[in-house]
Amino acid sequence: MTNATHLPDEGLFIGRARTSDRSHPLVVTVRDGTVFDITSSMAPTVRDICDMPDPAGYVQAARGEPIGSLDAIAANSFQAARDPQKPYLLSPVDLQAVKASGVTFVVSLLERVIEEQARGSAEKADAIRADIAGLIGHDLSKLKPGSPEAMEIKAKLLQRGAWSQYLEVGIGPDAEIFTKCQPMASVGFGADVGLHPVSTWNNPEPEIAMIAASSGMIVGATLGNDVNLRDVEGRSALLLGKAKDNNASAALGPFIRLFDDNFSIDDVKQAIVRLKVEGEDGFSLEGASSMAEISRSPEELVAAAMGPHHQYPDGLALYLGTMFVPSKDRGERGKGFTHKVGDIVTISSEKFGALVNRVRLSPDCPHWTYGASHLMRDLARADLI
Numbered sequence: 438m439t440n441a442t443h444l445p446d447e448g449l450f451i452g453r454a455r456t457s458d459r460s461h462p463l464v465v466t467v468r469d470g471t472v473f474d475i476t477s478s479m480a481p482t483v484r485d486i487c488d489m490p491d492p493a494g495y496v497q498a499a500r501g502e503p504i505g506s507l508d509a510i511a512a513n514s515f516q517a518a519r520d521p522q523k524p525y526l527l528s529p530v531d532l533q534a535v536k537a538s539g540v541t542f543v544v545s546l547l548e549r550v551i552e553e554q555a556r557g558s559a560e561k562a563d564a565i566r567a568d569i570a571g572l573i574g575h576d577l578s579k580l581k582p583g584s585p586e587a588m589e590i591k592a593k594l595l596q597r598g599a600w601s602q603y604l605e606v607g608i609g610p611d612a613e614i615f616t617k618c619q620p621m622a623s624v625g626f627g628a629d630v631g632l633h634p635v636s637t638w639n640n641p642e643p644e645i646a647m648i649a650a651s652s653g654m655i656v657g658a659t660l661g662n663d664v665n666l667r668d669v670e671g672r673s674a675l676l677l678g679k680a681k682d683n684n685a686s687a688a689l690g691p692f693i694r695l696f697d698d699n700f701s702i703d704d705v706k707q708a709i710v711r712l713k714v715e716g717e718d719g720f721s722l723e724g725a726s727s728m729a730e731i732s733r734s735p736e737e738l739v740a741a742a743m744g745p746h747h748q749y750p751d752g753l754a755l756y757l758g759t760m761f762v763p764s765k766d767r768g769e770r771g772k773g774f775t776h777k778v779g780d781i782v783t784i785s786s787e788k789f790g791a792l793v794n795r796v797r798l799s800p801d802c803p804h805w806t807y808g809a810s811h812l813m814r815d816l817a818r819a820d821l822i
C-alpha cells in the first residue's frame with residue numbers, strides 16, 4: 438500500500454476525517470505517517486485552530502489519539518471503494534467561507550476572452566485563440582494588472598473588437614472574487630467531484646487555496662480543484678454561479694499545510710502546481726503551472742476578498758486561480774479537452790502532496806447533507822462546545 442496523498446515528510450498539517458465511532462468529523466494531523474485525532478473542546482473545528490495566534494504551534498504541541506496510518510486512511514478515502522466503517526479523509530476546511538479568484542494569471546485571461554467569444558463552442562476556440570495571440574503576442578506573464586502596459590494591451594483588444602468583462606478583472610485594477618461553495622460543502626481527497634449535466638465542455642482547474650483567519654492573517658494553504666464548466670461560463674459571465682457552484686464541484690486537500698519556521702507564503706509563491714488527468718478511455722493529459730507567474734499576489738487577493746469592506750468571522754479559504762487551461766484535443770480534432778465521467782484528476786505540488794478525485798455528474802455524487810447546523814449539534818452532543 439502506498440500513500441496516494443504523497444504528503445511530504447516535513448511540515449505541519451491539519452485536516453479532517455470521519456470515523457464510524459464518532460458522529461462528528463475529527464480534526465486531525467499527521468505525525469510520522471500516522472493520522473492523529475486532535476479534536477478538543479479548545480479547538481473542535483479546523484476553523485478554531487486557524488483563528489489561533491499560532492496555529493502551527495498549537496498543532497505541534499496538541500495531544501492526539503492515533504486513528505490509523507495515513508496510507509490506509511488515504512486508500513480508504515476513494516469514494517468508489519470506501520468502507521464507511523473505517524476512517525477516511527474529508528475536505529480540510531469546515532466553517533470557513535470558500536471563495537475563489539478568477540483570471541489571476543494573465544495567460545488564462547486569453548482563454549476567458551476566447552470562451553466568451555466562442556459562446557461555449559469548443560470548435561471556434563482555436564481560431565479565436567490564434568487571432569488574439571497574433572494581435573498581442575503570447576508572453577503576457579510579466580504583465581501587471583492596472584499598469585500602463587496592461588492598459589495598452591486592453592486598448593488593442595478594444596480596437597480589435599475583442600472587449601470582454603474578463604479584461605477588467607484580468608488586467609484592470611480590481612480582482613475577481615466569487616463564491617465557490619458554501620461552508621461545509623467542499624469535498625476532499627478521494628471524493629468524487631461533480632459536473633453539472635448540462636455541460637459538454639468543462640475542465641479541472643488546479644490551484645492553491647490560501648487559508649486565512651477571521652483577522653485576515655494568512656495561516657496556511659492547501660491544494661484545490663476549482664471545477665469549471667467552460668461552456669456555461671462562456672455563454673454569460675452572469676452564469677458564473679451555475680458554472681462554478683454545483684454539488685461536489687469544490688475539492689480541497691489533502692491537508693492544510695500551516696505556516697511555520699520552515700514554510701511560508703514565499704514557498705506558495707514559488708510552488709509548481711501539476712495536473713494529471715487519466716480517463717477510462719485511455720486518454721491522459723499532464724501539465725504544470727508556476728505560481729511565480731501569478732499576476733496578483735496571494736496577499737493582494739486575500740485583501741481583495743476580506744478586510745474592512747467584507748468580514749468573514751469564520752475565516753476564509755480562497756482559491757488563487759489557475760493558468761492551466763487544457764486545450765489538448767480529446768476525440769474529434771479541434772474540439773479541445775473536456776471531461777468524461779470516470780476521469781481521475783490528480784493535482785499535486787511538492788510541499789503540499791496530492792489531491793486526487795474522480796469525475797462524475799453532480800447529481801450522481803453524494804449529496805451535500807451535512808452542514809454547519811449538523812456539525813454544531815454533533816459537537817454539542819460530544820460535549821466539545
